[in-house]
Amino acid sequence: MDYRNVREQVTDRLREEVLLGKFETGEALREIPLAERFKVSRGPVRDALLQLSQEGLLESVPNKGVRVAKLWEGKLVPVMAKVRFDLECFAISELIKSTPEGFFDKINRNLRMFKMACEDKDMSAVVQLDLQFHRLLLRECGHVGLESVWLPLLGGMRLPYSRHGLLTESHQEHRQIADAIEKGDKKAAIAALKKNIVKPFDGK
């Protein structure tokens, strides 16, 4: 396996764990124990910590190492939710205009697995598949660079994963988004997206 793959796998795994709330806010993440746990060298762990710091999930404190970043607070939360909504709306509107070959196969596979993960209350899979659904929209809409702006938006928004009640709702909303894209119904797709990513942060 090439180095870049290892780095990406470690990054994805750590991102998932942070989003899932497996660490406390402010908890230090150290290279050596993580490298031992993932059975990799320190290089990819260091890269992963740096990348997740850039995404705002971790923060680097001078002379104190890397820690799990604070969640966004107060008025920043709806601002960020709105920005994320705008970017995903753009992706959806581009996908409706021109859907790449194989897009719905990927989406439907994701939705089937998401449903199973919800039924099994497998939170680790839920986080990963939720992320994957939204990343598919961003990656497949034909605009390189969109994802690098979108990813840091998730950093401070890891709360809703702890609300188990939202899981099946979330799957339902994803299903509605995908169906509306397939029908070319932009209005319905955007209404479902709004429920999915703006509503959970409303009124905070």
Add this chain to the structure above:
Amino acid sequence: MDYRNVREQVTDRLREEVLLGKFETGEALREIPLAERFKVSRGPVRDALLQLSQEGLLESVPNKGVRVAKLWEGKLVPVMAKVRFDLECFAISELIKSTPEGFFDKINRNLRMFKMACEDKDMSAVVQLDLQFHRLLLRECGHVGLESVWLPLLGGMRLPYSRHGLLTESHQEHRQIADAIEKGDKKAAIAALKKNIVKPFDGK
């Protein structure tokens, strides 16, 4: 000088050079020659390349190394300009509600230096001071994490720096933003911001 400082300096310097258009789009950036040029070890250069890839200024191509990323194209450009505008509007509105001690000293120092750089047509200083002005808004408005979302937005937008005619206009707009914040005039601040960061990308 500690390691983190070296890494940040190399990152800032490289970011400035890419934004300034010192490299061609698609040009490869290699660790060893950069390390030699900056007279540092390869570690901080590698970190800088990784960070700028995350910010969308560079892109990592498997087995081909790191290259200068393409500029954003078509409809993505106004979408990104709008998102950047929304984030900076939020920062300005927070700054008007509560301005931290010493904020206007920093802003005024930046504006004096920006003016000199424009007069001297010192593009390297212009890029740095333009970035610094906007970063001051983001950093001082009291919301940690905002900057990590905002920074990648600059990635695909490095065109206007090559338009020399915009320089003095840009300084004027910054001055108007700062004055309006000082007077607590949100409407005027946001009008000046709109001219500064949305107008250059209009109609593309």
